[in-house]
Amino acid sequence: MTTSAIWWIRRDLRLHDNPALTAALQFEQVIPLFILDDHLLEKYKKAERRLAFLFDGLRRLDEDLRKRGSYLVVRRGNPDQVLPQIVSELNAHSVFAQDDTNPYARQRDQLLAEEVRLIFTAGTLICPAGSVLKDDQTPYTVFTPFKKNAIARGLPQEHDLDSLPIHIPTPPGIQTKSLDDLPQQTAAALFPAGEAEARRRLETFLADGIADYSAKRNFMGIPGTSQLSAYLRFGMVSAREAAVKAIAAREAAVNAEGKKGADTWLSELLWRDFFNHVEFHFPHVQEKNFNPTYDSLEWLNNAEDFEAWCTGHTGYPVVDAAMRQLNETGWMHNRTRMIVASFLVKDLLIDWRWGEKYFMEKLVDGDPASNNGGWQWSAGTGTDAAPYFRIFNPISQSQKFDLQGDYIRRWIPELAPLNDKLIHAPWEVSAVDQQAAGVIIGRDYPEPIIIHKFARQRTLDAYKQARENG
Numbered sequence: 001m002t003t004s005a006i007w008w009i010r011r012d013l014r015l016h017d018n019p020a021l022t023a024a025l026q027f028e029q030v031i032p033l034f035i036l037d038d039h040l041l042e043k044y045k046k047a048e049r050r051l052a053f054l055f056d057g058l059r060r061l062d063e064d065l066r067k068r069g070s071y072l073v074v075r076r077g078n079p080d081q082v083l084p085q086i087v088s089e090l091n092a093h094s095v096f097a098q099d100d101t102n103p104y105a106r107q108r109d110q111l112l113a114e115e116v117r118l119i120f121t122a123g124t125l126i127c128p129a130g131s132v133l134k135d136d137q138t139p140y141t142v143f144t145p146f147k148k149n150a151i152a153r154g155l156p157q158e159h160d161l162d163s164l165p166i167h168i169p170t171p172p173g174i175q176t177k178s179l180d181d182l183p184q185q186t187a188a189a190l191f192p193a194g195e196a197e198a199r200r201r202l203e204t205f206l207a208d209g210i211a212d213y214s215a216k217r218n219f220m221g222i223p224g225t226s227q228l229s230a231y232l233r234f235g236m237v238s239a240r241e242a243a244v245k246a247i248a249a250r251e252a253a254v255n256a257e258g259k260k261g262a263d264t265w266l267s268e269l270l271w272r273d274f275f276n277h278v279e280f281h282f283p284h285v286q287e288k289n290f291n292p293t294y295d296s297l298e299w300l301n302n303a304e305d306f307e308a309w310c311t312g313h314t315g316y317p318v319v320d321a322a323m324r325q326l327n328e329t330g331w332m333h334n335r336t337r338m339i340v341a342s343f344l345v346k347d348l349l350i351d352w353r354w355g356e357k358y359f360m361e362k363l364v365d366g367d368p369a370s371n372n373g374g375w376q377w378s379a380g381t382g383t384d385a386a387p388y389f390r391i392f393n394p395i396s397q398s399q400k401f402d403l404q405g406d407y408i409r410r411w412i413p414e415l416a417p418l419n420d421k422l423i424h425a426p427w428e429v430s431a432v433d434q435q436a437a438g439v440i441i442g443r444d445y446p447e448p449i450i451i452h453k454f455a456r457q458r459t460l461d462a463y464k465q466a467r468e469n470g
């Protein structure tokens with residue numbers, strides 16, 4: 001009798017370096033399966049761009065599989081029912097899947113492991129969740145020692161990567177939902193889905209970007225980062241392979257700047273690991289402050305302020321430019337993610353969970369662990385959080401990281417006539433100069449909805465109060 005295994009694809013839409021696929025290939029037949037989970041489709045129904053990116057990614061994966069004698073089987077429903085049903089229908093011996101740190105996924109997987117022979121492999125992270133612990137076997141809650149330990153343990157090397165299979169034997173005729181039935185809209189023009197595009201981006205970044213990464217990564221108006229986050233999110237390229245290549249780039253670097261660029265990029269990849277490890281060890285972060293000190297913090301949660309923030313009408317150009325970029329493209333630069341998060345939480349005193357949810361609706365790379373980590377970091381409520389008294393000044397951040405205001409001009413064209421100095425704080429432009437530039441603040445662009453200096457003090461007081469309430 002022919003033995004078969006299911007490769008249950010979740011966050012690993014790729015054929016290169018895929019431990020779950022490699023393990024399934026020990027069997028004579030392999031069935032690549034993706035389950036459109038009704039619960040997740042409902043939860044993220046507003047995240048249209050990310051869903052479209054996923055659906056396009058599935059189509060690309062199906063094409064790649066067909067070149068290797070296989071095809072993608074897509075089913076829809078509750079995995080608790082769909083997976084046991086297909087295992088029995090195909091008489092599959094085992095199911096192989098990459099591990100997932102998300103609390104919902106872990107609970108689902110634990111229940112399913114009681115029903116079917118479900119074997120988990122590494123491959124989502126550089127270091128599998130739970131593998132980087134302190135000497136006393138407790139989890140790290142601060143990034144730098146986590147990173148040092150992860151490196152000291154030994155990061156993956158070239159020979160650890162799984163090879164690309166030449167042939168994937170899949171029996172014909174398995175019933176599958178048509179990929180043509182999935183929504184067809186393009187995810188986001190800037191992010192064509194699929195493994196080939198992910199690998200192209202990685203190679204381009206290694207050739208042209210990584211050496212300057214440390215010098216350029218904070219400037220929001222220039223393409224100084226890899227823009228690989230959405231591809232890493234869905235595993236269209238493996239984080240292990242990215243790490244291996246970063247280490248190789250360091251070794252090949254011709255000067256200190258190049259080495260620093262590679263080190264810094266590897267460090268950013270490890271932030272992704274760190275937040276996934278935090279989610280794994282402290283699943284409550286998905287709902288609550290990691291640090292309960294701030295549970296009594298009195299948020300203002302003003303709906304009008306929130307609306308102004310979401311739509312990019314706060315009157316702070318860098319904040320508005322970033323939010324408009326997010327709304328239009330589904331992506332935002334890391335520096336501006338920090339700026340807008342700080343502004344929402346610390347200038348407007350709006351609960352970080354509101355911002356986290358909005359980001360999850362809009363981001364193509366929206367990832368529960370990294371997004372939650374970024375928000376709790378910004379709010380000062382997380383593991384390795386920015387201290388509560390660190391409040392980003394949106395004007396000086398803008399002056400420093402968008403020197404000539406090009407980023408602002410790109411996303412807020414109505415401010416384009418203002419000069420490089422005034423564009424960061426247009427309310428300071430005199431009435432005469434506003435007339436001369438043809439930009440009237442309050443008419444063409446909003447007045448600031450809050451005075452930063454006042455907001456800063458209000459937040460310091462609120463956080464102090466919460467600390468005293470303990």
Ligand SMILES: Cc1cc2nc3c(=O)[nH]c(=O)nc-3n(C[C@H](O)[C@H](O)[C@H](O)COP(=O)(O)OP(=O)(O)OC[C@H]3O[C@@H](n4cnc5c(N)ncnc54)[C@H](O)[C@@H]3O)c2cc1C
Nearest residue numbers: 225226227228229268269272334337366367370371374375
């Ligand atoms: C409030 C907030 C929310 C965020 N939400 C998300 C999210 O939903 N999904 C997401 O992937 N990243 C998130 N980030 C992290 C970071 O902003 C993005 O990963 C990065 O901007 C993606 O651009 P890039 O691929 O060009 O990154 P690069 O600078 O090229 O970095 C390479 C990769 O490292 C990882 N990475 C980089 N920085 C971080 C970080 N601070 N935390 C975790 N991983 C990181 C990403 O996978 C990224 O693709 C968030 C940050 C903040 C401050």
